[in-house]
Amino acid sequence: MVEQVEVSIRASSIEYAIRDVVVPAIELEKQGHDIIRLNIGDPLAYDGLPTPIHMIDEYKNALDRQNNGYGPSYGLDELRKAISLSECSKGWDCNSDNVYVTHGVTEALQVIFAAFLQENDTVLAPGPHYPPYMAYPQMYGAKTVEYRLKSSDNWGIDLEDIRRKMNDSVKLLVLINPNNPTGNIATRFEIEQLIEIAEEWPKCTIIADEIYDGLDFSNSFISVASVSEKVPVITLNGVSKVYFAPGWRIGYMAWHDPENRLSLVRDGVERILRSRLCASTPAQYGYLAGLESSHDWLSSHRALTEKRMNYCLKRINEIDGISCESPQGAFYLFVRLTKPEHFKDDKKWVLDLLHQEHVLVVHGSGFSPEFGAGHFRMVCLPQISVLEEAFIRIERFLSS
Ligand SMILES: Cc1ncc(COP(=O)(O)O)c(C=O)c1O
Structure with missing residues (x-):
């Protein structure tokens, strides 16, 4: 048995929830599943929001x-x-x-x-x-x-x-x-x-x-x-x-x-x-x-982001078991799990959603164990057709 070199406590205690949840998602993708990724705040990962x-x-x-x-x-x-x-x-x-x-x-x-x-x-x-x-x-x-x-x-x-x-x-x-x-x-x-x-x-x-x-x-x-x-x-x-x-x-x-x-x-x-x-x-x-140079291009990027954000808010309001405050900026929704059994273990909820419905979001406790628990974060950046499918899956998961 080869003896393992010790890792520093500094490094081994680092967590980055947004990318940590990708590890099980990659496993599922290797098995041939199509994952809807709503975890990362990268507009380039989605259609319609290119670098100028x-x-x-x-x-x-x-x-x-x-x-x-x-x-x-x-x-x-x-x-x-x-x-x-x-x-x-x-x-x-x-x-x-x-x-x-x-x-x-x-x-x-x-x-x-x-x-x-x-x-x-x-x-x-x-x-x-x-x-x-x-x-x-x-x-x-x-x-x-x-x-x-x-x-x-x-x-x-x-x-x-x-x-x-x-x-x-x-x-x-x-x-x-x-x-x-x-x-x-x-x-x-x-x-x-x-x-x-x-x-x-x-x-x-x-x-x-x-x-x-x-x-x-x-x-x-x-x-x-x-x-x-x-x-x-x-x-x-x-x-x-x-x-x-x-x-x-x-x-x-x-x-x-x-x-x-x-x-x-x-x-x-x-x-x-x-x-x-x-x-x-x-x-x-x-x-x-x-x-x-001129920033005129930004208004159309912002309008598209806002349109997708509003669509997400509408769908969240229609679904029993989740709710969300209306964001005034950025491109995230921090969604509350309103049922007590989901609220108490948001990471499990996120992993179960991933395994059962192949939608990847990030557990709220990854953004704050104290004040973010009982939530999940999703980005509103994908095209509406992708968001539509994501919410169909989230709704089915919540009613299952
Ligand atoms: C609040 C905040 N600050 C900084 C960053 C990262 O910025 P950069 O890409 O310039 O390192 C992010 C990325 O999501 C962020 O949300």
């Missing part, structure tokens, strides 16, 4: 020009400039030196956590949330504590819960806006209150993950940095969702630090960025084209 062609052309032109070398560690100058102008248009004074281009928002998170967090520090993140906010901080000896989003109030922020959970160990207070998985968009009042709470804790920085900002059906999105006068805010965004190119792996962080509290940690971030070389050079040119 002018962005693809610029990516290709960069390849043809041999822009295939390493780029600057903080991003191409012209891209940093375009990002800063885009952030300025959201109402705050963003200079291109405040922008760092990364290998997606996911890399930005890793860099931020590595630079900010020490043993026993806390990240206070919404529950439910995008899983890396829970998975990564523990790698640095820190922990994530969740503040409650109110399921009974369209997943609005429980500000009292934040007040209760704030203390000196909270280095990062996270707002995901629009939220994944709930689709809720924070109101101005909620943002102002969140900033007011953070103001009482001088070691606290706000992380504003705004990667779905252009997918706002209610026209109510407000950038957190545009509201904060003192508290540092790091805005995260990128090409993945609103520019429909998640496979390019380009994102950014934009630092708003009105009182210059973050110069030490920023030096740490820059050191990490230099040590990991750079983000993909040709993909940055593709993103640049997206930022600099």
